Amino acid sequence: MSSEDILSEIRRDYIYRLVRNGERIDGRKFDEYREINIEIGPIERAEGSARVKLGTTDVLAGVKMQIGEPFPDTPDQGVIITNAELIPLASPTFEPGPPDENAIELARIVDRGIRSSNAIDLDKLCIDPGKEVWMVFIDLHILDHNGNLVDASSLAAIAALFNTKIPNTKFGIDKDDERLAINDIPIATTSTEIDNNFIFDPCLDEENAANVALTVIITSKGELCGMQKSGIGRIPVETLPNIIDSSINMGEKIRKILLKALENNITV
Amino acid sequence: MEIDEKPERFIVDGLRLDGRKKDEIRPIKMEAGVMNRADGSCYIEWGNNKIIAAVYGPREVHPRHLQETYRAILRYRYNMASFAVDERRRPGPDRRSIEISKVSREAIEPVLMLEQYPRSSIDVFVEVLQADAGTRAAGITAASVALADAGIPMRNLVSAISVGKVDGEVVLDLNKIEDNFGDADMPVAMIVESGEVTLLQMDGIFTKNEFIEAMELAKRGCSQIYDIQRDCLISKYKKLDSD
Amino acid sequence: MEKKIEIEEKIVLPGDFICTTEEYVPGSNTYNNEGGICSSIIGIVKLDDKLHKIDVLPLVMVPPEIKQDSIVLGKIILLKNSFAVLNIERVKGYENRSANVEGTIHISNIQLTYIKTIDKAFNVGDIVKAKVISNNPLRLTTRDKNLGVIKAFCPVCGEALEKKGKGLKCSRCNTIYQRKISEDYGWGMF
Numbered sequence: 001m002s003s004e005d006i007l008s009e010i011r012r013d014y015i016y017r018l019v020r021n022g023e024r025i026d027g028r029k030f031d032e033y034r035e036i037n038i039e040i041g042p043i044e045r046a047e048g049s050a051r052v053k054l055g056t057t058d059v060l061a062g063v064k065m066q067i068g069e070p071f072p073d074t075p076d077q078g079v080i081i082t083n084a085e086l087i088p089l090a091s092p093t094f095e096p097g098p099p100d101e102n103a104i105e106l107a108r109i110v111d112r113g114i115r116s117s118n119a120i121d122l123d124k125l126c127i128d129p130g131k132e133v134w135m136v137f138i139d140l141h142i143l144d145h146n147g148n149l150v151d152a153s154s155l156a157a158i159a160a161l162f163n164t165k166i167p168n169t170k171f172g173i174d175k176d177d178e179r180l181a182i183n184d185i186p187i188a189t190t191s192t193e194i195d196n197n198f199i200f201d202p203c204l205d206e207e208n209a210a211n212v213a214l215t216v217i218i219t220s221k222g223e224l225c226g227m228q229k230s231g232i233g234r235i236p237v238e239t240l241p242n243i244i245d246s247s248i249n250m251g252e253k254i255r256k257i258l259l260k261a262l263e264n265n266i267t268v
Numbered sequence: 269m270e271i272d273e274k275p276e277r278f279i280v281d282g283l284r285l286d287g288r289k290k291d292e293i294r295p296i297k298m299e300a301g302v303m304n305r306a307d308g309s310c311y312i313e314w315g316n317n318k319i320i321a322a323v324y325g326p327r328e329v330h331p332r333h334l335q336e337t338y339r340a341i342l343r344y345r346y347n348m349a350s351f352a353v354d355e356r357r358r359p360g361p362d363r364r365s366i367e368i369s370k371v372s373r374e375a376i377e378p379v380l381m382l383e384q385y386p387r388s389s390i391d392v393f394v395e396v397l398q399a400d401a402g403t404r405a406a407g408i409t410a411a412s413v414a415l416a417d418a419g420i421p422m423r424n425l426v427s428a429i430s431v432g433k434v435d436g437e438v439v440l441d442l443n444k445i446e447d448n449f450g451d452a453d454m455p456v457a458m459i460v461e462s463g464e465v466t467l468l469q470m471d472g473i474f475t476k477n478e479f480i481e482a483m484e485l486a487k488r489g490c491s492q493i494y495d496i497q498r499d500c501l502i503s504k505y506k507k508l509d510s511d
Numbered sequence: 512m513e514k515k516i517e518i519e520e521k522i523v524l525p526g527d528f529i530c531t532t533e534e535y536v537p538g539s540n541t542y543n544n545e546g547g548i549c550s551s552i553i554g555i556v557k558l559d560d561k562l563h564k565i566d567v568l569p570l571v572m573v574p575p576e577i578k579q580d581s582i583v584l585g586k587i588i589l590l591k592n593s594f595a596v597l598n599i600e601r602v603k604g605y606e607n608r609s610a611n612v613e614g615t616i617h618i619s620n621i622q623l624t625y626i627k628t629i630d631k632a633f634n635v636g637d638i639v640k641a642k643v644i645s646n647n648p649l650r651l652t653t654r655d656k657n658l659g660v661i662k663a664f665c666p667v668c669g670e671a672l673e674k675k676g677k678g679l680k681c682s683r684c685n686t687i688y689q690r691k692i693s694e695d696y697g698w699g700m701f
Contacts, residue, residue, distance in 0.1 A: 006584060006600045006638060007701060010662055012671075014699025043398050044316065046351040056304040060397060062351025085359055087347065089322040089393035091305050092609065095330075096345055098360060139350040139359070141397065143320065144304045307572070307608060326574050328611040379525070381542070381551060385574065388611050416525050419573035421551040423542065424526030461526055502522055505553050505570040509522060 005093070008208040015209040019194045025205055026055075031246050033201040036254065038155070038261035041163045048164025048180070051143075052156040055203065058090075058144035061156035063164045063180075067127065067171055068135040078125020078133045082111035084140040084153060091145035105230065107140065110154045112226040113186035113217035114138070119158060121181050127173060134166065136180075147204035150215050150228075154188035155258060162262055185258065186225050187251040190215040191243060193233055198243050200250060216244055218251030274449035278434035286443050291485055293429065293441040293492055298410070298500040300417040306393075308418025310500070312410040315443060316400035321410035323418040326388035340385035344373035346407055348396040368404045375408050375428065375457040375467035381421040390420060401447035402430045408457050408467065413497050417504075425497050426466055428457035429489035431482040433474060438481045440489045452478075456486040460494040463487070519558060522570065523550040529565055538566035540573075575605035577612065581643040583651070584661075584701055585614075587633045593618045595633045597641060597651060606701060614649035616641060621653055622691050632691040638662040640693050640701070659693035673697065 015025055024030070034055030043049035048063035070077060084107035086094045099107070114120060125134035138160065140153045162182055168174035191198040192210035199206060207213070212233025217226035224244065229235060278284060288294070294315035303309035306322035313319075329335040346369040350359045361369075376392065392415065394407040405428035412426040432442040433452035447453055452472030458465050474482060523529060529541065529548045537548045538559065550556070554567040577583065582603035589596035595616045602610050616639075621632045632653075633639065637660045641651040653659045663672045665681035665688075672679035672688065674696050679688045 006586065007606065009638060010584070010701060011699050013662070013697045017699060043318070043349075043351055045354060045398050045400075049351065058304075060349070062349060064351050064356035066356060083350070083359060085349075087393065087395060088324075088345065088391070089303070089306065089320060089395050092324055092327070096347075096361075137350070137356050139356075141349050141351075141395070143395075146304060307574075325609075326611065327609045416553055417571060419552055419569060419571035421540065421542075422525035423544070423549070423551065425524065459526075498524060501524055501553055505522055509555065509570055 005208070008205055011205050012209040015206055016195050019197055019199065024199065026203060028201075030197060031200045031250065033250065033254070034203070036155070036257050038159055038258060040159060040261060040265035046160075047167055048160045048162070050156050050159035050163055052152050052159065054148055054152040054155075054201065055146060056144055057146040057148060057152045058142075059149065059152040059156045060141040060143055061153070061160040062139045062141065063160045064137040064139070065164070065167055066135050066137070067132050067173075070126070070130065070133040074122070075130035076126045076133075077122040078120070079135045080111065080115060080120060080122070080138065081135060082107045082114070082138040082140070082157070084110070084142065086142050086145070090142045094142075094145070105228070106149055106153060109150050109188065109215055109217075109226065109228050110138070110140065110157050112228075113154055113188055114157060114161070117184040117186040117217070117219045117225040119182055119184045119186055120161065121183055124181055136161075136164075145204065147202050147207045148190055150190045151188045151201060151254075154186070154217065155254065158182075158185055158187075159258055159261065163265070185220050185255050186217050187254045187258075188215050188217045188226070189247040189250040189254070191246070193235065198239065198246070200246065214243060216247035218248055220255065222248050222252070275445060278446060278450065279437060279439075284434075284439065284443070285445060290437060290439045291488065293489060294443065296493070296496050298413065298496055300413050300500055300504045306414075306418075308414045308416070308420070310410040310413040310417060312406050314400075314402065314406040314409075315441075316398060317396070317403055317406045318398040319394060319396050319403065319406050319410055321392065321394045321407060321414040323390065323392050323411070323414045323420065325390035325418075326385035326420075327391070329387065329389040335387045335389070338386050339382040340388045340390050342373055342377050342380060342382060342390050342392070344369050344376065344392045344394070344411070346372055346394045346396070346404065348399060348403070352396050352399045368407075371467055371469065372404055372408050372411070376411055376415070376426055378464075378466050379412075379423045379426055379459060380415070381423065384421055390415075401442050401444040402455070404428070405430050405455050405457065409493055409497060413500055416501055424459045424461060425494060426457050427460050427490040427493040427497060428455065428467060429486060429493055430455040431486045431489065433472065433478060433482070438478055438485055440485045452482075454482055454486070456483070456490065458487065458490040460491050519556050521556060522553065523556055523567060524553055525551055529556055529567075535563050535565040538564040540567035540569060541565060572605070572607065575602035575608050575610045577602055577610065577643055577646060577649065579643055579646060582640065583610070583614070583643060584638065584640050587635050587637045587639055588613070590629050590633060590635060592629065595621075595629055597639055601701060603701065612649060614641070614643070614651045616651045616653060620644065620651065622659070623654055626691075631689045633660065634663065634666060634688070634690070636664060636666075637690070640695065653691055653693070656694045659691040659696075661693045661695050662697070663688070663690060
């Protein structure tokens with residue numbers, strides 16, 4: 001972060017001291033997430049949408065679908081485009097302007113989880129091979145930044161895709177809109193290193209205090225479908241198996257929360 | 269589904285297509301202090317508009333050469349989420365949002381006591397999450413509440429609404445179809461208590477008499493908006509006061 | 512008397528008329544508007560009958576106000592022969608709001624004992640906790656034990672410095688630096 005808050009710089013020592021004693025700034029366990037709140041479909045005008053609150057981190061994902069040309073190397077597949085906007089409303093450190101490297105990294109991690117888990121069946125999004133396919137735009141709007149945007153955004157994106165209806169009628173493809181078929185639920189789990197401990201779902205102060213974060217994305221089967229090491233710090237190789245175990249565990253828990261939110265939404 | 273063609277009639281038996289009377293505003297929900305990081309904020313649902321306004325500052329001006337020695341500068345950024353409209357819009361500012369940002373800033377600035385915070389900036393960010401006609405008026409209305417919520421000294425609140433003309437009749441608070449296919453659209457922002465206009469734009473055709481009628485309607489509309497703004501702030505701070 | 516209570520218990524918003532200027536003088540968070548006193552923030556009216564002054568006590572978090580004895584936090588941005596300039600970013604009591612003013616610490620106000628040159632106390636980039644002596648011009652002191660540098664980085668390698676005896680030590684390059692250190696150094700709280 002370019003202009004880090006002076007208080008974050010001060011709090012770094014405090015956070016390290018706490019972690020050394022096995023504690024965290026908000027009293028959580030090292031592998032405990034903040035409260036997760038998922039709102040399905042808040043934006044009626046989008047084809048799909050979801051708003052995820054991870055503690056006070058707040059992300060809105062909107063899905064729009066349009067008809068476009070396929071990429072030449074995949075003429076019979078739909079296209080996914082993921083974009084993240086770190087709008088200056090969400091944090092005093094976000095500046096207006098085109099997406100910076102942080103926004104692009106965020107969008108690409110979210111995209112990676114969806115793509116490599118085959119969450120969306122791209123073959124089914126082909127309308128006319130080589131000519132017309134569905135383009136799925138996943139736009140992530142960060143509304144309040146209090147740490148761990150990756151997990152919140154990934155969750156918002158997959159939740160929004162679940163809520164997405166292919167707008168067949170609007171484009172004159174078919175007389176009914178149909179639900180976008182979702183094959184998998186990739187869940188991103190991020191931890192940061194503080195004093196050789198890996199702490200899941202870092203809040204902003206923890207994120208600023210740490211030098212390295214690791215995101216592991218987990219499929220419904222408990223496989224890994226994407227990873228990202230971010231930040232200038234170093235990760236000892238021998239710690240990785242433990243982190244991955246925790247990630248698989250966390251992924252399972254978060255997936256259940258999502259499924260419950262989806263279920264409640266259908267019954268309503 | 270949206271109506272994407274001009275309807276034959278906008279007003280049938282005295283009622284508009286969404287069932288409102290000519291001088292009736294859409295339902296409005298407003299909540300102050302909804303964002304965690306911002307110094308002040310307001311979420312507004314106005315019809316199907318969903319908009320967040322957030323305020324940061326007074327704070328250091330970046331880049332520094334923009335700072336003014338005797339007063340704070342006000343910056344206002346109106347932005348629309350790419351999924352806020354039917355056709356996905358490309359993220360980032362376009363000519364429309366730059367103009368809206370400018371006139372909105374000028375609508376708000378008259379009530380702010382910027383001289384109290386020299387060499388700093390007060391930044392207002394308005395994010396349209398879902399657009400449904402009248403976003404600039406809703407943005408100004410929410411921004412004004414967010415500024416009060418941020419404790420920025422102000423001479424008054426600013427309230428805004430748009431008026432227009434459909435089927436040759438002047439109507440209050442245009443909805444999306446009226447905005448897209450109507451004959452005139454006039455967003456107005458006012459300091460209700462003093463009766464001063466701080467934003468005025470007009471698009472379409474009005475006769476002088478229609479304009480006067482429209483302005484009268486806008487005044488009454490702004491006054492209703494002002495009451496909602498007051499209720500929103502008082503209900504939030506009454507709670508804090510009694511706690 | 513009745514009128515007083517009526518005025519005092521009400522929540523006022525920016526622009527709300529409180530009373531005429533014939534009755535009272537406008538105090539904090541109010542302004543004079545054509546013979547009337549109006550509020551400029553969300554708050555509760557407070558009457559001062561002795562001074563015949565009217566104030567609005569804020570119910571909102573207001574931007575930081577820097578007064579005499581305010582505790583402030585900032586970074587040293589400039590060293591001169593006889594003083595250091597601190598860019599104040601936070602004010603105690605207003606931790607959630609950013610502040611943006613510059614204050615000076617005169618060499619005589621750094622510590623109780625004699626100090627030969629200012630670079631024995633501060634370096635550019637140090638995070639310093641200070642107390643306000645006067646507001647206009649903004650002059651600061653770090654004489655108290657809990658005031659002074661609360662976080663500093665090694666000018667050579669950028670590593671956060673650790674407290675070592677009366678000085679600060681870089682654990683990477685082992686250099687020792689002299690500073691006016693606050694007893695809160697490295698504690699991690701403002």
